[in-house]
Amino acid sequence: MAMTHAPGTLQDGIRAVLNSVCGTAVTVGEPRQLTGGASREVWALDADRPDGRPLPVVLRRDPPGHGDAARMRAEAACLRAAAAAGVPVPTVLASGDSAPGIDAPYLLMSKVEGESFPRTLQRNPVFEEVRGHLAEDMGYVLGLIHRTPLDTLGMLDATDPVDAIEVIYRDLDDPRPAVELGLWWLREHRPPQRPNTLVHGDFRIGNLLVDGTGIRGVLDWELAHLGDPVEDLGWLCVRAWRFGAPAPVAGIGTRDQLLDGYERATGFRPSASELHWWETFGTLRWLVLSRFQAERHLGGAEKSLELAAIGRRVCESEYDLLDILGLLDDSVALPPPASPGPTVHDRPSVPEILDLVAETLVDDIGPALEGNQERQRYLLRICVNLLRTAGRELDDGAGADSLLGDALGAVGCDSEAELSARLREGALPYRDDGVLRAVSIAVSARLRVASPRHLNG
Incomplete structure (x- = not known):
C-alpha cells in the first residue's frame, strides 16, 4: 500500500525539488536533522531514483522566518566556483530562495561520505595514517x-576585517576590555595586505569531511567573502578549533606542515609573523562572533539551548586572546571558592542537586539514547555542561568579584564597561600593568566557572 504524506512537509518539499532536478519521480526518506548548524539547519535524508540507485542528499536551509536569500545564493555560487577549481566540495543539486515545504532559502547537495567530528579525527586509530598528512592537506586545499577564479563571484564583498568585526562588537553593546586590547594590538601590528582572493571564512576541522585518504569535502561556505588569503590559515590555527588537543593546527599538525601544503598549491609561503597576526585576529573574531551568536538567544530573537551555551564560552576566547598576545598577568591568583554558610534548607544543596542531575543525565539517560538520536545526545551534553557551570558559579562565591573591584579601582574605574571605554578612548594604555591585572582577573574568574579545563590547557 502506498504511503501518504501530509502536504507541505519538509519531506514533500525536498521530494518536489529532487523530482524537478532529476526529471522523474524520486522516493524520499524521512529527513534527519544533524547536530551543529548554529546559524543554519542541516538535514540529511536517503532518496532513491526510480531505477533503485541511491541518491543520498543533504539540505542546508535558514531557520524558517530568519532567512537570508542573498547569502544562500552566494554560498551556492561559491560551491560551484570552488568545484570548478578542483576543491573537494559537495555537488550542488539545487538551490533557491524558498520552496513549498522547505519554506526558507535553501541549498540541496549530494551527500559526501566522510568523518567530521573533531575528536574522532584527532584520536581514532582508523585515522592514524591520515593524521600524518592532514595538516598539509588542509594547507593544499586552502x-x-x-x-579559485572570481569571475562568477561578484556578489561577494570585500571589507576591512578589523573594521567589520569592530562594528559587530560595538553593535552588541557588551563592552569587554579584552576586545579593546586586541583591537589596539591588531591595528598597531597589521601586516601588508595581500591581493584579495576567495576566502572560505570558516575553514576548520568540523567543516571538513575526511576519510582514510584525506579531505573529501569542504562544507559550510556561508561566511565566504573576498579578502586576504592568510585569513583562512590563521583561522584554522585558532585554539578553539583544536578542540582540546595540543597541536596548533586543528589539534592535529604543525604550522609548518600547513604552510608546506599551502606553498605547494600556491607557490608562496606566509611568514610566521603574518600567520600570527591572522591567528590573533581569528581569536578576536571568534570571541565577537560567539557573543553575537549568543545574543540571538539572549536578545529574544531565537530561543536556543545551543546559542545560550555559547554565551558562557565567550570567556575562553577572551583568555586565548590575552594568551596569544602575551598580555596575561601570570601573577593573578583567584581566591578559593567560598565555603557554604549556614542555611535553613535541607540537603542536598543546590550545587549538589545540579551535580546529581548532571551525573544522571550522563550515566543513565545518555546511554539509553540509541539509534538515530545523534542530536538528542548533542543537546544532552550541552545540558550537562550548563548544569555544571551553574553549580560552579554557586560554589564560587563573591571572592573574585571583590578582587576584581579592587583591581578596577586601582586604575580609576568602577566597572569593566568603564575600563573598556577608557581603553577605547586611549585614556589608559592597553599595556598598563594595572589594566592587564584587572582584565586577567575578570577573564580568569569567568573561565574558572564556565570552563575550568581551558585554564589548564
Missing part, C-alpha cells in the same frame, strides 16, 4: 580555494 591553496586551491584561494586560486
Whole structure:
C-alpha cells in the first residue's frame, strides 16, 4: 500500500525539488536533522531514483522566518566556483530562495561520505595514517580555494576585517576590555595586505569531511567573502578549533606542515609573523562572533539551548586572546571558592542537586539514547555542561568579584564597561600593568566557572 504524506512537509518539499532536478519521480526518506548548524539547519535524508540507485542528499536551509536569500545564493555560487577549481566540495543539486515545504532559502547537495567530528579525527586509530598528512592537506586545499577564479563571484564583498568585526562588537553593546586590547594590538601590528582572493571564512576541522585518504569535502561556505588569503590559515590555527588537543593546527599538525601544503598549491609561503597576526585576529573574531551568536538567544530573537551555551564560552576566547598576545598577568591568583554558610534548607544543596542531575543525565539517560538520536545526545551534553557551570558559579562565591573591584579601582574605574571605554578612548594604555591585572582577573574568574579545563590547557 502506498504511503501518504501530509502536504507541505519538509519531506514533500525536498521530494518536489529532487523530482524537478532529476526529471522523474524520486522516493524520499524521512529527513534527519544533524547536530551543529548554529546559524543554519542541516538535514540529511536517503532518496532513491526510480531505477533503485541511491541518491543520498543533504539540505542546508535558514531557520524558517530568519532567512537570508542573498547569502544562500552566494554560498551556492561559491560551491560551484570552488568545484570548478578542483576543491573537494559537495555537488550542488539545487538551490533557491524558498520552496513549498522547505519554506526558507535553501541549498540541496549530494551527500559526501566522510568523518567530521573533531575528536574522532584527532584520536581514532582508523585515522592514524591520515593524521600524518592532514595538516598539509588542509594547507593544499586552502591553496586551491584561494586560486579559485572570481569571475562568477561578484556578489561577494570585500571589507576591512578589523573594521567589520569592530562594528559587530560595538553593535552588541557588551563592552569587554579584552576586545579593546586586541583591537589596539591588531591595528598597531597589521601586516601588508595581500591581493584579495576567495576566502572560505570558516575553514576548520568540523567543516571538513575526511576519510582514510584525506579531505573529501569542504562544507559550510556561508561566511565566504573576498579578502586576504592568510585569513583562512590563521583561522584554522585558532585554539578553539583544536578542540582540546595540543597541536596548533586543528589539534592535529604543525604550522609548518600547513604552510608546506599551502606553498605547494600556491607557490608562496606566509611568514610566521603574518600567520600570527591572522591567528590573533581569528581569536578576536571568534570571541565577537560567539557573543553575537549568543545574543540571538539572549536578545529574544531565537530561543536556543545551543546559542545560550555559547554565551558562557565567550570567556575562553577572551583568555586565548590575552594568551596569544602575551598580555596575561601570570601573577593573578583567584581566591578559593567560598565555603557554604549556614542555611535553613535541607540537603542536598543546590550545587549538589545540579551535580546529581548532571551525573544522571550522563550515566543513565545518555546511554539509553540509541539509534538515530545523534542530536538528542548533542543537546544532552550541552545540558550537562550548563548544569555544571551553574553549580560552579554557586560554589564560587563573591571572592573574585571583590578582587576584581579592587583591581578596577586601582586604575580609576568602577566597572569593566568603564575600563573598556577608557581603553577605547586611549585614556589608559592597553599595556598598563594595572589594566592587564584587572582584565586577567575578570577573564580568569569567568573561565574558572564556565570552563575550568581551558585554564589548564
